[in-house]
Amino acid sequence: MIQERFEVVVEDGWCLDVLYLPATEPVRGVALLGHAMMVDRRSLDLPKGKGLASTLAANGWEVLLPDLRGRGASGPSAAQGADWAYDDLVRYDLPACVAAARQRFPGLPLVVVGHSLSGHVSAAAEGAGYYGQSPDAHVFFAVNMWAPSLEPLWWRRRLKGLAAWGLGVLVMLFGRFPSRWIRMGPVDEAATYMRDIVRFWTEDQWKSEDGSVDYQEGLAEVSGPVLAWIGVADRLLAQVDAARQWTDGLSSAPVDFRLVGRGDLGLAFDPDHMTLVTDERARPVWLETVRWLDQRLLGSSDGD
Template sequence: MQEASAELPTAIAPATAGDGASSELLLTLPAQAPSALLYWLPAMGVAARHYLPLAQALAARGIAVALHEWRGIGSSNRRAGRHSDWGYRELLQLDLPAGLAAARERCPGLPCAIGGHSLGGQLGSLYTGLHPQDFEALVLVASGSPYWRRFRRGALIGAAYALAPVLAGLVGHLPGRRLGFGGNEARGVIADWARSGRTGRYAAAGLPDDLESAMARVRLPILALRLRDDWLGPQASLDWLLAKMPQARPMRAVLDPDELGVPADHFAWMKQPAAVAAAIADGLAPVLRRDRVQAAS
């Protein structure tokens, strides 16, 4: 296993899905034995390495962090194009199990939370619904449902959900880098994402599971962190997502610029994540401590 340059050890481990798609899992470990593992899912189009500051801050608080790499982004051996396509089904059925297996092999026996930023939080919620026994908690940062009716600029966002799949079909992928939104995304991912944005309901083409019913069965604690001035993750959007998990136990917090030391928007916190890391560590501590007590009794 190689080592990446970082203040605390960050292992680079291969994660290979059943169809041969592979990427590098970044795993940042505390100096002492970790108390828990957080499996982290990036926002749409964001490479895993951009969350290394967050992973370092959490590792300094005793939590091991595995940074997932989305198919088609960063270290992934796939790139979206006319002859290379995938959707939520591949992300949920193939890539996430491969990454989690690699993380748990490196950190066996640790209580595990899954979390994510923006779309990462949504897909973490979907995966938790499909595998509720695999985790002790779910963490959402700047996340929420993309349903257009939950946004102040809803009509404009709704139009984007109609146009994005058309553009992706014409080009062969969504050219997010040129548009200034996300990365170069696969047509199937955009189709699944846009559908949830238009209808307010989650579904994945080719996936037989009822994702809405699966989410309704989630009973885990959910730590939901919102950035005060984040128009991409407003309160109404988060409320819509959490309402899909009515049996869960949400713990909410809103972080403002004074706490963060940077603007309280969708992305600024990533470069200065101390306040977000502190909120995650403090929010998970009682949940994971209770888990250890129950396991020992």
């Protein structure tokens, strides 16, 4: 498959590297794929050439894979001393990438496919009005937000609280979040960004740093159709009950919320937070995503 890379310069001057995977004809639309935290865009096409991104491209979707700031070719990285905030991703990175996608492929429907971080960042961006033209749809893989009010079980609240405390301690010790050192992922995260994640939990508020933008309230402004996937084996990071509580905030959007495990759609395993997008055995989920997009955006009765 021919691939192309290009740069998107965002409003605050950061340069984001975007990988383009061309669609197989006939072209259906544009899929902007956003990665999770502690990883980069490579996580969205594993195994390379056979993963989620390549599956979408092979089924008629022009695929754009940005590395958000601080990873891949969108450096400098946190390990190199760079810093950024959660608000930077919401206000600058994804809106710039969506605008670039609209400019590059005018007239085509556009869907943001967000894994974990990029899913809630895109929802926050739309809710805050940062998109010039909002995505026509969202597909969320393992997306939710950690906040005590969104966690129904006391013992998971306790566990998440301890995890948030640990995140804060590591940032204080290292001046960044050392994902690689503790083997949680290949990309270290910036100190300010991780403090924001901890703040969302400790203050039980998903808001901008200055408090002027309430991202949780903004979910009601997301209007396009949403497909939300949660894996049965995702027992903490995006556990189904907490994820459903978060997704319920999308009160103006038609939401198709799906919990998938062994036997569903022919799956031979129980997907967790990462394997929902990184394991080739999740291909039935990816193909069902194509069918859903065909139905919701293109009016097909059953997809191709």
